[in-house]
Amino acid sequence: MTITTALQPRRPARPRRPDVATQWQLIWRRFRRHRLALVGVAIIGLLVFTSVFAEVLAPYGPLQRNPRYINGPPMLVHMIDADGAFHARPFVYARTMGRDAVTLRATPTVDEANRWSLRFFVRGTEYSFWGLFRSDIHLFGAEGGFVHLFGTDDLGRDVFSRNLFAARISLSVGFIGVAVAFVLGTVIGGIAGYFGGLIDNLIMRLIEFIRSIPTLPLWLALSAALPRDWNALQVYVAITLILALVGWTWLARTVRSKLLALREEEFVMAARLAGCSDARIIGRHLLPAFMSYLIVDLTISFPEILLAETSLSFLGLGLREPVESWGVMLYAAQNVRAIAHSPWLLIPGLFVILAVLAFNFAGDGLRDAADPYAK
Amino acid sequence: MLKLLLYRLAYMALTLLLVSVVTFVIIQLPPGDYADSYVAKKAQAGVSMTRQDVEDLRHTLGLDRPLHEQYLRWMSRIVLHGDLGWSWEWRRPVSEVIGERLPLTLVLAFSTLIFMYAVALPIGIYSAVRQYSLSDHLFSGLGYIGLAIPNFLLAIIFMYLGQQWFGQSVGGLFSPRFIDAPWSWAKLWDLLGHLWIPVVVLGTSGTAYLVRSMRAALLDELEKMYVVAARAGGLSPLRLLFKYPVRMALNPIISTLGWRLTYVISGAPIVGYVMALPDTGPLFLNSLMNQDMQMAGAMVFIFCALTIIGTFVSDLLLALLDPRIKLT
Numbered sequence: 001m002t003i004t005t006a007l008q009p010r011r012p013a014r015p016r017r018p019d020v021a022t023q024w025q026l027i028w029r030r031f032r033r034h035r036l037a038l039v040g041v042a043i044i045g046l047l048v049f050t051s052v053f054a055e056v057l058a059p060y061g062p063l064q065r066n067p068r069y070i071n072g073p074p075m076l077v078h079m080i081d082a083d084g085a086f087h088a089r090p091f092v093y094a095r096t097m098g099r100d101a102v103t104l105r106a107t108p109t110v111d112e113a114n115r116w117s118l119r120f121f122v123r124g125t126e127y128s129f130w131g132l133f134r135s136d137i138h139l140f141g142a143e144g145g146f147v148h149l150f151g152t153d154d155l156g157r158d159v160f161s162r163n164l165f166a167a168r169i170s171l172s173v174g175f176i177g178v179a180v181a182f183v184l185g186t187v188i189g190g191i192a193g194y195f196g197g198l199i200d201n202l203i204m205r206l207i208e209f210i211r212s213i214p215t216l217p218l219w220l221a222l223s224a225a226l227p228r229d230w231n232a233l234q235v236y237v238a239i240t241l242i243l244a245l246v247g248w249t250w251l252a253r254t255v256r257s258k259l260l261a262l263r264e265e266e267f268v269m270a271a272r273l274a275g276c277s278d279a280r281i282i283g284r285h286l287l288p289a290f291m292s293y294l295i296v297d298l299t300i301s302f303p304e305i306l307l308a309e310t311s312l313s314f315l316g317l318g319l320r321e322p323v324e325s326w327g328v329m330l331y332a333a334q335n336v337r338a339i340a341h342s343p344w345l346l347i348p349g350l351f352v353i354l355a356v357l358a359f360n361f362a363g364d365g366l367r368d369a370a371d372p373y374a375k
Numbered sequence: 376m377l378k379l380l381l382y383r384l385a386y387m388a389l390t391l392l393l394v395s396v397v398t399f400v401i402i403q404l405p406p407g408d409y410a411d412s413y414v415a416k417k418a419q420a421g422v423s424m425t426r427q428d429v430e431d432l433r434h435t436l437g438l439d440r441p442l443h444e445q446y447l448r449w450m451s452r453i454v455l456h457g458d459l460g461w462s463w464e465w466r467r468p469v470s471e472v473i474g475e476r477l478p479l480t481l482v483l484a485f486s487t488l489i490f491m492y493a494v495a496l497p498i499g500i501y502s503a504v505r506q507y508s509l510s511d512h513l514f515s516g517l518g519y520i521g522l523a524i525p526n527f528l529l530a531i532i533f534m535y536l537g538q539q540w541f542g543q544s545v546g547g548l549f550s551p552r553f554i555d556a557p558w559s560w561a562k563l564w565d566l567l568g569h570l571w572i573p574v575v576v577l578g579t580s581g582t583a584y585l586v587r588s589m590r591a592a593l594l595d596e597l598e599k600m601y602v603v604a605a606r607a608g609g610l611s612p613l614r615l616l617f618k619y620p621v622r623m624a625l626n627p628i629i630s631t632l633g634w635r636l637t638y639v640i641s642g643a644p645i646v647g648y649v650m651a652l653p654d655t656g657p658l659f660l661n662s663l664m665n666q667d668m669q670m671a672g673a674m675v676f677i678f679c680a681l682t683i684i685g686t687f688v689s690d691l692l693l694a695l696l697d698p699r700i701k702l703t
Contacts, residue, residue, distance in 0.1 A: 209393055212633070212686060213679045214641035217659065218397075221675045224663035225404035307525050311645055314527055317663060334649070336534045343535070349528045356523035 027292055030369035037365020043358035047351075051168035055127045058161035059141045062324060064125055066146055066156040068097055072108045074151040074159075074344050082112045091117040092147050116145035151344040153332055162329060163348055170306060170325040171355070173240050177305040178298050180244035185251025186294070192252065193259030200256070207249045215246050219308055223317045232323040239318050243305045251297050258290035292370040299363035303356040310352050326352050380691070387687045394679040395453075399446050402460075402672035410438055412463060459676075460669035464662060469673045472658065477677070479548065479654040480643060484681075486570060487578040487639050488632075495582045496628070499589025500621060506594065514586060521583030526642045530576045530649040537572075548573075548652050577646050581638055589628055596620035630693055633686030640682050644674075 021029070031037060050057055060066075075092045094114035100107045122141035128134050141147065150159035192203040222242045226235060262268060263286075271281050312318030313327025314334070321328060326348040332338060333345040410433045414424055424432075433439045437448055452458040459469040502511045548569045553562045596602070597620050605615050647656015655674060662670035 209390055212390065212637060212683060213394060213397075214637050214682055216641040217644055217675050217678045220644070220660070220663055221401045221671050222404070224666060224671060225401055225668070227406055228666075303523070310525055311527060314525075315645065315648070315660060317660075330528070333531060336531070336538055339531060339535045340538050346528070346531070346535075349525075349531075352525060352528070353520070353523045357519060360519060360522060 023288070023292075027369045031365050034361075034365035034368065036361045040358040040361030040363075040365065043354060044362060047167055047171060047355055047358070050164050051171055054161075054164040054168055055129050056135075056137070057139050058158070058164045059124060059138050059147060060158040060161040061125050061127060062157070062162050062165040063322060064157065064161075066148070066152060066158065068156075069095055069108055069146060069148060069152050070097075070156040071154050071342050072148055072152045072156075073342070075148050077118065077147075077149070081115065087115075087117070089117045089119070091115040092142060092145070094145055114145075116142040116147070118147060119143050150347050151342065153342075153345060154338075159329075159344060159347060162324060163326075163351060166324050166326045166329050166348060167351065167355075169236075169319065169323055170309065170327070170352070173236070173243070173309045173319075173325065174302050174306045176240050177244040177247060177309075178302050180241065181248040181251060181301060181305075182294070182298060184244065184248035185297075186255050188248065189252035189255030190259065193256040193263075196260070203252070204256075207252060210246060210249050216308065216311065219243065219246065219312060220315070220317055223312055232320055236319055236323050239309065239312065243308050247301050247305055250301055251294065254293050254297050255290070258293060259286065262286050262289055292366070296363060296366045296370050299359055299366055303359045306352065306355060306359075379694075383687060383690065387683055390683050391680060394676060394683070395450060396446070398672045398676040398679075399449060401675060402668045403442070405666050405668055410436065416463065459673035462662070462667055462670040464665055464667045464670065469670050472670070473655060473673060473677060476653060476655045476658055479652065480647070480656070481681075482566075483570070483573060483577065483647070483652070483654060484636070484639050484643060486574045487581070487643075488635060490574050491578045491581045491585055491635065491639075494578075495585030496589055496625075499586045499628075500593060500616075502586065502590045503593035503597065503624075504616065511590075518583035518586050521579045524579070526576060526580070527645050527649050529579060530573075530646050533572055533576060534650065548654070554653075573646055573650055573652060576650070577639060577642055580642075581635055585628065585635070588631075589624065592624035592627055593620055596623045626697065629696075632689040632693070633682070636685040636689065637682040640678050640685075644678075 072095065075095070077090045077092055078087075079090050080086050081091075092115070094111040094116055095108045096111050098107060098109045099105070118140055119142075120140050121137050122143070123136045124138040124141050126134060126136040148158050148160065150163060152158055153162075188203060192200040219242060223239055226238055230238070268281060268285060271285050276284070309318055309325060310327035310330065313320075313325050314330045316331055316334075319325050319328050329348040330346070330352075333349070339346060410429055413432060414429055417424055430439075437445060440448075449460075457470055459473070461467075462469045462472055465472050498514055502514050505511050548566055549562070550565050550569075553565045556562055599620075602615065602620055605619060606612075610618070643654070644656040644659045646652070647654045648660040651657060655677075659671065659674040659678075661667075662674065
């Protein structure tokens with residue numbers, strides 16, 4: 001028998017550290033309370049996901065034409081057929097091209113006698129996924145026929161597939177534009193806030209000047225001045241830069257005002273007294289302190305750039321085919337007769353609205369969460 | 376007051392000067408110059424020019440001079456003669472073509488501004504007073520959509536609905552029988568009947584923005600102690616609302632009038648183009664598409680000048696209305 005175990009001295013309990021939430025945890029807690037903002041972030045995530053995996057998710061390539069279904073309306077997916085019978089596998093009704101007896105326009109007609117069932121992971125056109133690998137597996141497709149969820153345009157291209165690819169370009173213009181604006185804004189705003197005095201004054205006047213002139217005509221004129229013989233990629237880069245060149249002013253103002261305010265804070269003085277270098281003070285103490293405000297401004301300026309790109313491309317002055325964004329797709333919807341005949345060409349517009357809404361919601365939530373110490 | 380006025384005037388002149396430099400750069404941006412397009416036009420008409428002819432033309436037009444001299448020439452012609460250049464598209468002086476259409480753009484811009492404030496302020500006040508009520512949520516929802524929908528899409532949707540429901544085109548500003556008619560009361564009435572659609576299209580997002588700011592500003596004011604004090608003192612709710620908090624909340628709304636004007640002028644060309652209004656919108660976009668840069672540059676200059684002068688005037692008005700605002 002031994003009693004040693006019972007007599008072993010208990011290890012002294014470590015003094016419990018108080019629970020500490022980092023600033024980002026506090027921000028996240030506040031942000032989580034905004035339901036709309038969470039929805040916004042979810043939509044943004046979904047849009048980014050679909051645009052990254054567009055090749056796999058889209059049943060067709062962006063330029064692939066279907067000569068058997070030109071200007072065709074969206075095809076509804078059914079599970080119950082015209083006779084009321086239930087089918088476990090979703091299907092679409094077959095379509096045949098006929099000619100309208102009055103207008104002689106080629107019009108697709110629904111053939112309810114034949115069904116094309118939808119299958120997952122079907123083989124279709126071959127694609128190269130971001131240059132990583134080649135494949136021909138698409139998420140879904142119609143067996144023995146075709147499926148156009150959002151209809152087709154006047155060349156017989158699938159609006160649904162093109163929409164996914166367009167999301168990639170539209171969002172990337174926004175992201176790159178915002179990134180360039182971020183760099184410009186931080187550097188210029190940083191210079192203004194750091195040096196102060198005359199340089200600060202000049203930069204602030206410049207910002208005021210840019211803000212006081214109507215931006216859209218300026219954007220339009222700059223993009224119209226691009227050489228006509230540039231290829232689509234060059235135009236893409238140029239347009240993105242043009243949009244960023246006007247979009248940095250908000251960021252610069254935020255950076256400057258926050259820098260000016262924070263410079264006088266006691267924790268900066270403390271860091272300086274402790275012998276921190278300027279670089280460490282800026283990177284370790286100042287930048288994290290206003291990073292959240294910068295993210296808010298970035299989120300808010302994203303829709304502005306997205307809308308500007310869409311407007312430019314819609315007018316035919318922005319991106320051009322074969323680079324396609326939502327705006328480029330909407331170019332086809334410029335005249336009223338085209339829309340009256342095929343209203344589904346406006347679907348990319350819905351996605352623009354959805355994306356802008358999502359970013360506005362997320363931006364609102366972030367703005368409230370950016371300063372977690374406020375009441 | 377006079378000193379401040381002079382200061383603002385000088386600042387406005389400086390801004391206009393900067394804008395003119397930007398405009399000049401835009402005109403110079405596309406490859407090739409005025410003489411090149413002249414030669415191209417002549418070649419289209421079947422007239423060929425020798426190299427010497429082109430050089431002579433360049434010399435007469437001063438295109439062989441350094442850029443800053445060209446800028447001074449261009450600028451002095453605008454200031455001294457109001458000469459904005461020559462439009463290839465129209466084969467007429469730019470100032471003449473723009474002059475015909477500018478009044479309608481001004482009418483559109485001012486009507487939109489009035490519409491925005493007339494609609495946004497009551498809604499904003501109502502939403503703030505009845506915070507989180509059903510109508511507040513409804514207006515907020517509409518506001519979110521209004522902010523997210525691009526102008527041109529709204530214009531297309533209006534035109535599409537007009538076509539579907541009324542079977543008529545809602546584009547343009549006049550009924551066909553009034554297009555070439557001289558001005559009369561009937562024509563003015565006809566204009567007003569058409570004008571509301573572009574005004575609504577152009578004003579929607581600005582209205583949504585104003586509602587939000589008005590609501591937020593008034594909510595901030597309503598929390599303050601002076602409101603509680605006035606209420607405790609027995610002031611009737613409506614009188615209290617309009618006598619103090621609304622007036623306080625109006626200040627930031629009215630003082631951003633210049634920005635709203637900039638915003639309207641910025642959106643006007645696209646709406647004008649999509650809805651085929653007989654204003655400067657289609658003129659501007661067509662000149663851009665055909666790289667008629669003299670015309671396009673002149674339009675950019677005019678749009679910028681409009682907003683700068685408008686901001687100046689609105690600042691002055693505000694200073695007159697509210698003695699607390701300092702012109703700096």
